[in-house]
Every structure is written in structure tokens, then in C-alpha cells.
Amino acid sequence: xxxxxxxxxxxxxxxxxxxxxxxxxxxxxxxxxxxxxxxxxxxxxxxxxxxxxxxxxxxxxxxxxxxxxxxxxxxxxxxxxxxxxxxxxxxxxxxxxxxxxxxxxxxxxxxxxxxxxxx
Numbered sequence: 001x002x003x004x005x006x007x008x009x010x011x012x013x014x015x016x017x018x019x020x021x022x023x024x025x026x027x028x029x030x031x032x033x034x035x036x037x038x039x040x041x042x043x044x045x046x047x048x049x050x051x052x053x054x055x056x057x058x059x060x061x062x063x064x065x066x067x068x069x070x071x072x073x074x075x076x077x078x079x080x081x082x083x084x085x086x087x088x089x090x091x092x093x094x095x096x097x098x099x100x101x102x103x104x105x106x107x108x109x110x111x112x113x114x115x116x117x118x119x
Contacts, residue, residue, distance in 0.1 A: 002026040002108045004095055009113030016117070017083045022095030022110050024076040032098040032105065034071055034078035038091035038115075045094065049080065063089075085117045 008020040024031065035050040049069040051057045057069050068081040078095055095110040 002028060002097065002099055002106070004097055004108050004110035006093070006095055006110040006113040009093065009115050011116045011118065012085055013119050014085060014087055014117055016085050017081070018085065018115060020080040020082070020093055020095070020113055020115075022078045022097070024097050024099075024108070027101070028076060028099055030100045031073065031076060032100050034069075034098070035096045036069060036078070036080045037094045037096060038089075039094065039112075040091045048093070051078065082115070085115075087117045089115060090117050091115060 002024055003026050004022050004024050006020060006022045008018060012018050033050055033052050036048040037045045038048050039045040047060055048063055049057060049059045049067060051069045051071050059067060066084045071078045092112040093115055094112050097108050099106045
């Protein structure tokens with residue numbers, strides 16, 4: 001019903017920046033909270049940042065002051081601006097969108113974007 005398409009990943013040197021985008025399409029009606037997660041081999045998927053419909057953002061401690069999550073509801077898109085990237089930020093990043101429909105909540109995942117921080 002809802003498809004999430006991510007873009008913006010790639011290879012960057014330590015200290016560099018990337019901006020991830022996640023655009024939702026399909027039967028949306030209303031988007032609630034949006035979020036970014038990341039996962040490395042052998043690890044569980046971990047929460048990076050969330051943003052509410054009001055625009056309030058929360059961040060994991062390991063990305064505070066470096067990453068910024070934002071949303072553009074007119075485009076049904078969530079962004080993750082990543083600055084001062086470190087090698088330990090290397091992971092597959094997944095967006096997650098909560099869609100509210102007829103009083104119920106539905107959760108959708110993007111396909112994942114590889115972010116590699118290396119010299």
C-alpha cells in the first residue's frame with residue numbers, strides 16, 4: 001500500500017557529509033512519526049532519530065550534534081542530514097514511516113541505503 005524509496009547513500013570520507021532522503025508514495029492518507037534506523041552486520045537494527053508530525057525530533061546519543069532529521073509533509077519525505085561522519089557510522093540506513101489510516105497505525109520500511117565512511 002505504501003512504498004518508501006530511499007536515496008542519498010554512498011561512500012564518504014571521515015568528516016564528510018551525506019543527506020539521506022526517503023519518499024513515501026501510495027495509500028498514505030496521513031503520516032505520523034518518521035524515523036531513521038541503521039544496522040551493521042551482526043548487530044540489531046538501532047534507532048538513529050525520530051521526528052513527530054509536530055516536528056519534534058529525538059536522536060540517539062551517538063549522533064547528537066552531528067545528524068539532523070527533518071520532514072517535508074507536502075512531499076511525504078523525511079531527510080537525514082549527516083555531518084561529521086565517522087567510520088563507525090558505516091551501516092545500512094533504513095527509513096521508517098508510520099501511516100495513520102482509519103484510526104490504525106501501519107509501519108513501513110525503506111529498502112535501505114548503504115552509507116560507508118572510509119578514507
